[in-house]
Amino acid sequence: MISGEKLRNVAVLGAAGKMGSGITMLTALEMAAQSLLPENVGQSYILYAIDVNNENLAGLLRYIENQASKYAEKNTVYLRKVYEDRADLVENEEIIREYVKHTLSIIRPVNRIENAAEVNLVFEAASENPDLKIDLFRQIEKVNPSKPWYLTNTSSIPISRLEKEAGLAGRIIGFHFYNPPAVQKLIEIIPTHSTSEDLRQFALDLARTLKKVIVFSNDKAGFIGNGHFMRDILFATGKVAQLAEEGLSETQAIYILNKVSHELLVRPMGIFQLVDYVGIDVCQYIMQVMAPYYPEERLHSSLLDRMLDAGVKGGQYPDGSQKDGFFKYEKGKIVGVYDLSTKTYIDVNLLDAHAREWGKPWPEGVLQWKVAVKMGNPYEALAQYFSGLKGMVSKSAKLAMEYGKASAEIAIKLVNTGVALSEEDVNTVLRTGFYHVYGPVNSFFE
Numbered sequence: 001m002i003s004g005e006k007l008r009n010v011a012v013l014g015a016a017g018k019m020g021s022g023i024t025m026l027t028a029l030e031m032a033a034q035s036l037l038p039e040n041v042g043q044s045y046i047l048y049a050i051d052v053n054n055e056n057l058a059g060l061l062r063y064i065e066n067q068a069s070k071y072a073e074k075n076t077v078y079l080r081k082v083y084e085d086r087a088d089l090v091e092n093e094e095i096i097r098e099y100v101k102h103t104l105s106i107i108r109p110v111n112r113i114e115n116a117a118e119v120n121l122v123f124e125a126a127s128e129n130p131d132l133k134i135d136l137f138r139q140i141e142k143v144n145p146s147k148p149w150y151l152t153n154t155s156s157i158p159i160s161r162l163e164k165e166a167g168l169a170g171r172i173i174g175f176h177f178y179n180p181p182a183v184q185k186l187i188e189i190i191p192t193h194s195t196s197e198d199l200r201q202f203a204l205d206l207a208r209t210l211k212k213v214i215v216f217s218n219d220k221a222g223f224i225g226n227g228h229f230m231r232d233i234l235f236a237t238g239k240v241a242q243l244a245e246e247g248l249s250e251t252q253a254i255y256i257l258n259k260v261s262h263e264l265l266v267r268p269m270g271i272f273q274l275v276d277y278v279g280i281d282v283c284q285y286i287m288q289v290m291a292p293y294y295p296e297e298r299l300h301s302s303l304l305d306r307m308l309d310a311g312v313k314g315g316q317y318p319d320g321s322q323k324d325g326f327f328k329y330e331k332g333k334i335v336g337v338y339d340l341s342t343k344t345y346i347d348v349n350l351l352d353a354h355a356r357e358w359g360k361p362w363p364e365g366v367l368q369w370k371v372a373v374k375m376g377n378p379y380e381a382l383a384q385y386f387s388g389l390k391g392m393v394s395k396s397a398k399l400a401m402e403y404g405k406a407s408a409e410i411a412i413k414l415v416n417t418g419v420a421l422s423e424e425d426v427n428t429v430l431r432t433g434f435y436h437v438y439g440p441v442n443s444f445f446e
């Protein structure tokens, strides 16, 4: 467990958002654990859950109540010990209720940033907008004399930019949870050149306490996760354009690229389904944030622009279900592909029949991601599968090999340009944060 001083008075900015709600929950549980230590009894613990969205703040409390209850149910032995002096708590249910009540009592859902006037620690998970984040930091700095530490969840903005523009020298670090924070094991930690050693150590200890897989990234826009993901998208959109020039319709090409990246590359989902999951608008925005930092590359996709111009965004509903984007979804399954020329969804079965014809012969006995994931170490099976793919003469197999190779090149470039510290780090981010069963740097596509 980390030294708890900083965790006594904390704020989460954007607490009711997708990431903020998970971060608030994890922080609340950790603060509850600290406050229940014998040496901390009587100390005050306050967590300001700050967001401008009242409706979602109410939902946040319900979510945390639910999660705290689940945590308590799993940890009754520990909680019995914590409450051993409480003669009034006899049944498990009473103990669980007491713990949940205690955890909720730590949280103050509020709208106004001025509530952060006395906090020592700020988790920032507000919308991915540099100006908004800088403005929120400045507002806190104006009212808070205690020089708090800031852990920002930005997934693309260089931390040093936030640090400089908000005047936080040495007091900010990237602490990049993946979605959803409670489930996803990965944390990218991104110190700036001036992040204090104490803050760096705190972030590391906190990530360890949360039992996360930790990868340090250098402070370059997009870091490792989006550094790879955005360029992977651009490889796919570039291929769509190429296939369209070769005579396929754009919709057919989108379907094929998705199918190849999903099925033939043994990934949990295809590239355009992942864009839908994250949100087409979010991906476009992340590219826009990253682009000025990589002037020699063209980090921009006109395909994403055209989808957004047509009003198609993807992303998720508050209950976590998928909105339509490149694909139309029914009960989580793809049933149609958006056709930009007619602004309608085309039946996926028609496109699948066409893709099978275009790419024949499609590899037989493809290793499925859900099978590989259960194997523990699928390396041998993957090596065998990809070696078979390499030997095939078909457009689909060739496209898969090209895609795998491009993904490896992106990863190696992240190391060569000083974003990632090692190839292994890129592999860890893709395996942990994106659930790939193999890292992009491998020998399968050489």
Ligand SMILES: NC(=O)c1ccc[n+]([C@@H]2O[C@H](COP(=O)([O-])OP(=O)(O)OC[C@H]3O[C@@H](n4cnc5c(N)ncnc54)[C@H](O)[C@@H]3O)[C@@H](O)[C@H]2O)c1
Residues within 6 Å of the ligand: 013, 014, 015, 016, 017, 018, 019, 020, 050, 051, 052, 053, 056, 124, 125, 126, 127, 128, 129, 132, 136, 153, 154, 155, 156, 176, 177, 178, 179, 278
């Ligand atoms: N969604 C992901 O997959 C993901 C993954 C990793 C990191 N991130 C990063 O996490 C951050 C949040 O992303 P998200 O997906 O949770 O977004 P989101 O839109 O779900 O949440 C953002 C929250 O910020 C709130 N907000 C906006 N203006 C505010 C203000 N002035 N004061 C207080 N709150 C304000 C919004 O009401 C909203 O609840 C972004 O920096 C994003 O890049 C997102």
